[in-house]
Amino acid sequence: MKVLIVEDDLVLMDVLSFTLRREGYEVIHAQDGRAALEQFDAENPTIVLLDLNLPQLDGLSVCRHIRQTHDTPIIILSVRDSDEEVIEGLRIGADDYVTKPFSPAQLTARMETVLRRVGQSAPRKLSLGTVTLNPERHLLEQVDADPVQFSPLEYSLIELLMINGERVLPTQTIIDRIWPGGGDKAMLKQLVYRLRQKIEACDVYIDSVPGVGYALVQRKR
Amino acid sequence: MKVLIVEDDLVLMDVLSFTLRREGYEVIHAQDGRAALEQFDAENPTIVLLDLNLPQLDGLSVCRHIRQTHDTPIIILSVRDSDEEVIEGLRIGADDYVTKPFSPAQLTARMETVLRRVGQSAPRKLSLGTVTLNPERHLLEQVDADPVQFSPLEYSLIELLMINGERVLPTQTIIDRIWPGGGDKAMLKQLVYRLRQKIEACDVYIDSVPGVGYALVQRKR
DNA sequence: TGGGGTGGTCACAAAGCGGTCACAGAATCA
DNA sequence: TGATTCTGTGACCGCTTTGTGACCACCCCA
Numbered sequence: 001m002k003v004l005i006v007e008d009d010l011v012l013m014d015v016l017s018f019t020l021r022r023e024g025y026e027v028i029h030a031q032d033g034r035a036a037l038e039q040f041d042a043e044n045p046t047i048v049l050l051d052l053n054l055p056q057l058d059g060l061s062v063c064r065h066i067r068q069t070h071d072t073p074i075i076i077l078s079v080r081d082s083d084e085e086v087i088e089g090l091r092i093g094a095d096d097y098v099t100k101p102f103s104p105a106q107l108t109a110r111m112e113t114v115l116r117r118v119g120q121s122a123p124r125k126l127s128l129g130t131v132t133l134n135p136e137r138h139l140l141e142q143v144d145a146d147p148v149q150f151s152p153l154e155y156s157l158i159e160l161l162m163i164n165g166e167r168v169l170p171t172q173t174i175i176d177r178i179w180p181g182g183g184d185k186a187m188l189k190q191l192v193y194r195l196r197q198k199i200e201a202c203d204v205y206i207d208s209v210p211g212v213g214y215a216l217v218q219r220k221r
Numbered sequence: 222m223k224v225l226i227v228e229d230d231l232v233l234m235d236v237l238s239f240t241l242r243r244e245g246y247e248v249i250h251a252q253d254g255r256a257a258l259e260q261f262d263a264e265n266p267t268i269v270l271l272d273l274n275l276p277q278l279d280g281l282s283v284c285r286h287i288r289q290t291h292d293t294p295i296i297i298l299s300v301r302d303s304d305e306e307v308i309e310g311l312r313i314g315a316d317d318y319v320t321k322p323f324s325p326a327q328l329t330a331r332m333e334t335v336l337r338r339v340g341q342s343a344p345r346k347l348s349l350g351t352v353t354l355n356p357e358r359h360l361l362e363q364v365d366a367d368p369v370q371f372s373p374l375e376y377s378l379i380e381l382l383m384i385n386g387e388r389v390l391p392t393q394t395i396i397d398r399i400w401p402g403g404g405d406k407a408m409l410k411q412l413v414y415r416l417r418q419k420i421e422a423c424d425v426y427i428d429s430v431p432g433v434g435y436a437l438v439q440r441k442r
Numbered sequence: 443t444g445g446g447g448t449g450g451t452c453a454c455a456a457a458g459c460g461g462t463c464a465c466a467g468a469a470t471c472a
Numbered sequence: 473t474g475a476t477t478c479t480g481t482g483a484c485c486g487c488t489t490t491g492t493g494a495c496c497a498c499c500c501c502a
Contacts, residue, residue, distance in 0.1 A: 184491095210499085
């Protein structure tokens with residue numbers, strides 16, 4: 001079980017780290033908001049402990065960024081007198097908060113509660129860059145744009161491509177997956193064309209690798 | 222399940238209110254002792270969260286007044302260093318107390334315990350955004366609108382959709398659940414049509430995901 | 443230079459799906 | 473019993489979905 005601690009006070013950081021390791025958690029950490037997001041993407045932690053008062057990029061923004069694409073539990077570490085921020089954090093989607101100073105036992109108890117609550121639910125969203133596929137609603141969601149809806153076939157295709165990240169999928173593999181009853185290249189060609197039009201405004205596009213197949217990749221800007 | 226929060230700190234009030242609503246409770250509140258008793262008589266809440274330090278009429282008096290005529294569970298919200306008052310409160314008949322600062326999880330856990338002890342087997346309303354389904358009365362309730370009544374079938378459907386939050390439910394799943402004896406797409410189509418008309422004015426609507434099924438989602442404004 | 447193959451674009455039409463409506467039998471309630 | 477509500481059915485309509493064929497642009501290689 002991996003914990004990301006986002007906290008710029010190194011002393012507190014050390015205490016937390018020590019305690020949680022002793023409890024059997026694997027601990028990674030970041031000292032500012034930017035590093036937090038990088039670590040989050042790189043390590044994909046199971047739970048996040050988030051200080052709100054951070055250099056570079058404040059905690060609320062970090063929380064917001066994470067929630068755009070992930071359901072990972074977030075516990076806010078707040079100081080007294082920052083109630084408004086805590087409320088805002090919970091609104092944005094944090095799962096709980098503890099007020100400093102707190103005891104290690106208090107924190108781990110809180111973590112367990114949150115993990116238990118989250119543990120029962122939620123299939124994961126698929127995301128690539130700023131774009132997220134929401135399997136529960138069959139929508140492709142983006143930061144600053146309306147979500148995109150799909151027809152059943154289109155959805156199968158984009159889901160298949162998303163699952164495979166930026167890897168190229170051979171044409172025949174795709175056909176077999178989407179038309180189990182038997183499909184053909186012309187049908188796929190057409191489907192790709194339609195899907196491309198739908199996600200034209202998104203930050204990802206369907207790249208074709210001649211002679212091999214297709215891949216969903218991030219648009220660079 | 223109705224909660225009366227008696228608390229003069231508006232910020233804390235807001236946090237509590239937000240959390241409890243998310244948990245499916247219906248929240249009403251009062252900022253001083255006198256208003257608390259009025260609200261109590263008018264709304265007849267299932268449980269009371271009571272701050273001791275109140276303007277107009279202090280918490281202990283409120284507690285005493287309520288206990289003279291009702292068994293409604295009362296949980297005291299206390300600050301550190303008010304031990305004598307808490308003890309007095311419990312002696313008067315309060316059921317439990319939590320010390321500020323406390324986490325939402327802590328509070329709801331305490332509430333559930335107390336409710337269970339009192340025999341109010343804690344199940345509660347389902348809510349999505351500003352809309353709440355009242356399973357006891359088969360009503361859909363909203364903040365600024367009249368409640369909506371349902372026929373039995375309509376109620377099964379909206380309950381099923383509410384339970385599943387904003388997830389899409391496959392057509393066949395819905396049919397199996399609503400017509401265990403065997404249903405049919407045309408029947409569901411019709412039922413959806415009728416339910417949509419009933420909840421037209423509400424903050425939620427039934428979204429259809431072509432080829433997959435239906436989901437109850439919040440209307441964006 | 444030309445021919446075959448690959449992949450992108452477009453228009454079209456058939457099929458199906460979902461939304462709407464009216465109606466009538468069944469169930470419910472006073 | 474009579475009135476009202478509830479629920480299944482059939483019909484209609486418009487839109488979406490999806491397969492198909494036609495055409496074009498490009499690349500590779502002889």
